[in-house]
Amino acid sequence: MSKIYNLGIIGYGGMAGNHRRQLEQQNVRVKLKGVFDIDESRLEAAKEQGYIAYSSKEELLNDKEIDIVLVATTNETHRDLAIEALRAGKHVICEKPVTMTSAELEDIIAVSKECGKIFTIDQNRRYNRDFINVWRTIDSGVIGKPYIIESRVEGSRGMPAGWRTNKAQGGGMMFDWGVHLIDQIMYMNKTKVTSVYCKMYSINYAEVDDNFRLVMTFEDGLTSQIEISTNNFITHPRFYVLGTEGTMVVTDWDGTGKVVKKLCDDEGWGTEIKKVKAGPTKTMAPRDPSTVKEIILTEPKDVTDNLDPVYEQLVNAIEGSPLVITAQQALRVVRVMEAAFLSSEKNEVIKTDI
Amino acid sequence: MSKIYNLGIIGYGGMAGNHRRQLEQQNVRVKLKGVFDIDESRLEAAKEQGYIAYSSKEELLNDKEIDIVLVATTNETHRDLAIEALRAGKHVICEKPVTMTSAELEDIIAVSKECGKIFTIDQNRRYNRDFINVWRTIDSGVIGKPYIIESRVEGSRGMPAGWRTNKAQGGGMMFDWGVHLIDQIMYMNKTKVTSVYCKMYSINYAEVDDNFRLVMTFEDGLTSQIEISTNNFITHPRFYVLGTEGTMVVTDWDGTGKVVKKLCDDEGWGTEIKKVKAGPTKTMAPRDPSTVKEIILTEPKDVTDNLDPVYEQLVNAIEGSPLVITAQQALRVVRVMEAAFLSSEKNEVIKTDI
Numbered sequence: 001m002s003k004i005y006n007l008g009i010i011g012y013g014g015m016a017g018n019h020r021r022q023l024e025q026q027n028v029r030v031k032l033k034g035v036f037d038i039d040e041s042r043l044e045a046a047k048e049q050g051y052i053a054y055s056s057k058e059e060l061l062n063d064k065e066i067d068i069v070l071v072a073t074t075n076e077t078h079r080d081l082a083i084e085a086l087r088a089g090k091h092v093i094c095e096k097p098v099t100m101t102s103a104e105l106e107d108i109i110a111v112s113k114e115c116g117k118i119f120t121i122d123q124n125r126r127y128n129r130d131f132i133n134v135w136r137t138i139d140s141g142v143i144g145k146p147y148i149i150e151s152r153v154e155g156s157r158g159m160p161a162g163w164r165t166n167k168a169q170g171g172g173m174m175f176d177w178g179v180h181l182i183d184q185i186m187y188m189n190k191t192k193v194t195s196v197y198c199k200m201y202s203i204n205y206a207e208v209d210d211n212f213r214l215v216m217t218f219e220d221g222l223t224s225q226i227e228i229s230t231n232n233f234i235t236h237p238r239f240y241v242l243g244t245e246g247t248m249v250v251t252d253w254d255g256t257g258k259v260v261k262k263l264c265d266d267e268g269w270g271t272e273i274k275k276v277k278a279g280p281t282k283t284m285a286p287r288d289p290s291t292v293k294e295i296i297l298t299e300p301k302d303v304t305d306n307l308d309p310v311y312e313q314l315v316n317a318i319e320g321s322p323l324v325i326t327a328q329q330a331l332r333v334v335r336v337m338e339a340a341f342l343s344s345e346k347n348e349v350i351k352t353d354i
Numbered sequence: 355m356s357k358i359y360n361l362g363i364i365g366y367g368g369m370a371g372n373h374r375r376q377l378e379q380q381n382v383r384v385k386l387k388g389v390f391d392i393d394e395s396r397l398e399a400a401k402e403q404g405y406i407a408y409s410s411k412e413e414l415l416n417d418k419e420i421d422i423v424l425v426a427t428t429n430e431t432h433r434d435l436a437i438e439a440l441r442a443g444k445h446v447i448c449e450k451p452v453t454m455t456s457a458e459l460e461d462i463i464a465v466s467k468e469c470g471k472i473f474t475i476d477q478n479r480r481y482n483r484d485f486i487n488v489w490r491t492i493d494s495g496v497i498g499k500p501y502i503i504e505s506r507v508e509g510s511r512g513m514p515a516g517w518r519t520n521k522a523q524g525g526g527m528m529f530d531w532g533v534h535l536i537d538q539i540m541y542m543n544k545t546k547v548t549s550v551y552c553k554m555y556s557i558n559y560a561e562v563d564d565n566f567r568l569v570m571t572f573e574d575g576l577t578s579q580i581e582i583s584t585n586n587f588i589t590h591p592r593f594y595v596l597g598t599e600g601t602m603v604v605t606d607w608d609g610t611g612k613v614v615k616k617l618c619d620d621e622g623w624g625t626e627i628k629k630v631k632a633g634p635t636k637t638m639a640p641r642d643p644s645t646v647k648e649i650i651l652t653e654p655k656d657v658t659d660n661l662d663p664v665y666e667q668l669v670n671a672i673e674g675s676p677l678v679i680t681a682q683q684a685l686r687v688v689r690v691m692e693a694a695f696l697s698s699e700k701n702e703v704i705k706t707d708i
Contacts, residue, residue, distance in 0.1 A: 128633070147557060148567075155638035156646070157620050176637070195701055197551055199569070199577060203501060203598060211596075213502075213577075215553070215567075217701070223553060223567075230637050233601040233614035233646060236590070242565075244557060247587040253631045260587035266511050277607045279482070279659055283530070283584055284509035292510070292587060305633055347549055347571070349702050 005030050005315060008066040008090075010057055010081055011073030012037040012046055015095055019070060019122075019307060020049070028311040030068065036060045057081070061088035068093060068314065070122075074163045075170025079104035082119065083111045091118040091318055093310070097179040097337070098330040100170045105334055109327045118317045120310070121330045125180040126187050127309045132300050133255035134239045135188050137248050142261055142295065144245030150225045151181045151239055154232040158204055165205045172208030173228040174200070174337055181226045182216070183333050191219040193332070193354040198340035199347075203231050214340050250297060253305075259295040266291040359384050359669060362420040362444075364411055364435055365427030366391040366400055369449055373424060373476075373661060374403070382665040384422065390414045411435070415442035422447060422668065424476075428517050429524025433458035436473065437465045445472040445672055447664070451533040451691070452684040454524045459688055463681045472671045474664070475684045479534040480541050481663045483654050487609035488593045489542050491602050491651060496615055498599030504579045505535045505593055508586040512558055519559045526562030527582040528554070528691055535580045536570070537687050545573040547686070547708040552694035553701075557585050568694050604651060607659075613649040620645040 007023070009016045012035040023032050034052025036059070037043055043053035054060040061069070061084065069085040071078055071094045078099050085092045086108070098121045099105040112119040125131060138146050163169040164176060186193070195217040200209035214226040227236075237257065239250040246261035266287045278284040310325065317323035332354050339350040361377070363370045366389040377386050388406025390413070391397055397407035408414040415423070415438065423439040425432055425448045432453050439446045440462070452475045453459040466473040479485060492500050517523040518530060540547070549571040554563035568580040581590075591611065593604035600615035620641045632638040664679065671677040686708050693704040 125633075147555065148565075153632070153638055155635075156616070156641050157637060157639060160637060173637075197569075197703065199571075201501065211502075213569075213579075215551075217553075225567075229596065231598070232596060233616065233641075234594070234603050234612070236594070240588070240590070242583065242586060244585070249588050253633070258588070262510070262587065278507070279479070279607070281509075283511060283514060283527075284507055285511060287510050287587075347703055347705070349551070351701070 002029055005067040005318070006033040006065050007031065007068045007070055008033055008054070008060045008063065009035040009070045009072055010060065010085070011071065012042040013072065016070065016072040019072065022307045023311070026306060026308050028308055029315050030311045033066060034060060034063070057084070061085060061090065066090060067318070071095060075100050075175055076168060079107055082108045086111045086115045086117050086119065089115065089117065091314065093120050093122060093314055095122050097170065097175045097334065098327070099334060100175065102331055102334045102338060105327060105331050109331070112327065118314060118323060119327050120314050120317070120323060120325045121327070122307070122310055123180065123183045123325050123330070124307050124310050125184060126325070127303065128253070128305045129255035129300050129303045130238050130250050130253050131184045132303045133257065133297050134241065134248065134250055136300070137259060137297060138188070138241065138243070142246060142259055143241060143243030143248050146222060146241050146243045148223045148225065148242040149185060149239070150227070150241070151185065152227045152236050153177050153181065153238070154229045154235045156231065156233045158230050159208070159210050165208055167207040172210070173230060174209050174212055174340060177228050178212065178214065178226065178337060178340070179333060181228070182214070182336050183329070185216065185224045185226070186332055186336070187329070189218050189220065189222055191222075193217070193336055193352050194219050196336055196339035196343050196350045196352055198343040200341075200344040212340070212344070216336065248297070254299045255297065255303070256299055257297040259297065261293045261295060262291065263293055264291050356383055359421040359672070360387040360419050361385065361422045361424055362387055362408070362414045362417065363389040363424045363426055364414065364439070365425065366396040367426065370424065370426040373426065376661045377665070380660060380662050382662055383669050384665045387420060388414060388417070411438070415439060415444065420444060421672075425449060429454050429529055430522060433461055436462045440465045440469045440471050440473065443469070443471065445668065447474050447476060447668055449476050451524065451529045451688065452681070453688060454529065456685055456688045456692060459681060459685050463685070466681065472668060472677060473681050474668050474671070474677060474679045475681070476661070476664055477534065477537045477679050477684070478661050478664050479538060480679070481657065482607070482659045483609035483657045484592050484604050484607050485538045486654050486657050487611065487651050488595065488602065488604055490654070491613060492542070492595065492597070496600060496613055496649065497595060497597030497602050500576060500595050500597045502577045502579065502596040503539060503593070504581070504590075504595070505539065506581045506590045507531045507535065507592070508583045508589045510585065510587045512584050513562070513564050519562055521561040526564070527584060528563050528566055528694060531582050532566065532568065532580065532691065532694070533687060535582070536568070536690050537683070539570065539578045539580070540686055540690070541683070543572050543574065543576055545576075547571070547690055547706050548573050550690055550693035550697050550704045550706055552697040554695075554698040563698075566694070566698070570690065602651070608653045609651065609657070610653055611651040613651065615647045615649060616645065617647055618645050
């Protein structure tokens, strides 16, 4: 019989609740045993849900039955808590962003090596339907070589109240959503990030970025544009990809969208200027529909947006398989975010070797 | 009775044909008299259309009845031809881009002053329905202060054959369409351009930019993103504007689109994380529809996409009114384009004072 691993959670806020619900419903070999939080009311809630409410983080870390610790506290505390849990002999899964600086993450990596324990990060959006459809479609070759990938998350309800509007605790949209969208692109395109340009905006929240627009250039020529807004009442598609042989749009979170693929050049009327809707133009006139093919993208039915893959891979790594979501990958993402903050502050392109 | 002004055209290609057709149909006080072109077949065509085909540009410039010269040749020749026409005592209207460098335009400006003749540029897209609707909607205040304006022109038919794929003659999308979209934004927002970032792509044409993405930052905080593609099979909206109080989209060339305006904040469920389509999120959940208002933008019926305003303003300026499309404005646009080329070449943000 396969071993079941006991999970202890430090920081029992909203995101930890999401882990709890998913672990209750899903069929992974990880079982929540107990939690610690500095907020008494959260401990009470955990007790009511049937979990142990540890009286201190030391008590949780000293529980020999706890195999894995989920660090789900505010972002400025991840480094110290992860290191403490590793030193207590636990494997660790950390909420994103793993840390706010690469130096903090390098400390964790060193301790993880020293202790011989697994350290992974909840980059669950690698396994979401929208992104999976983008990757599969690019991999199929149908749009040729992709040269621009636009990835957007847009909301109109502003930032949530609480620590996410607080700079010192790692608030702002770069740490909240940017980290996911950067991780997705860097997981798909493994070449180096050679430069980063970012503009951050504080439209309604003075301390943090509540909107940002990030341009990453990859060594193979790909440009990635990542845009997050919290003050946005009409949305763009979730993904938009320009390839040499066609264009892809993934409209929504479920992965639905379409590809329009070039079948042949459209030499219809050569260099002549036509009066079309755009005015007199050669370039922007509509194509002969017989020169393109439309392919509908449907929801990938074999993919569910949940945390299963993250926990499964963690368990497999504990049992000797290579880890999938690694600290080294997360380190590259953190370095891109550091470059993005610097770029926005200085209004400069940051040349990188990430 | 109002004076009618005679026009002579140098360079009787596609764009000149567009001027000819519009002047034949429309009710401005400018009448085409004759043309010169180095291509014999174009001179033949002009004769058949009932116009004088001058045997040399000198003959055209020496015709005392010609009041205005339209320079509609390839871009690298604009400077010399405009100067020659001004020195011959003509008023001059030049096709866009006015010149390929600011130095060339400064030469024209000096001669225009010396000769006391009007020099203007065919930036006709200031008077198009799409742009007019954007401007009017921003001016109405309905979306609050705009902080990002996205302006896109996207086609899938590649570049036209001929000189527009030739760098030395001023080919490429920056000079073809970029000049219009930059001019529109700088006409609407009169504050200084403080920085320029641009990525140019040569996807299917080695010598010139057949795609580009330009970010301009204005002194008042506005960001403008201008994107042109010629290898694009699914289009974005023509204009997209984020304002502090709402979002505007102008979908198409006719100015149709919509505004979604915030009526009040949506504090529905505070800081709670909800499982929505986006996954567990506080920020990206849908709004209560009662907290926003949708306003449909219809085609502005008082606007026609033609060259009338450009010629009317030229005639008015000849008769003493202030010129509307000035060389000084065009000089700012050329300087932004110079910064864009430099930015793309060096992969740097160019700090400007334009």
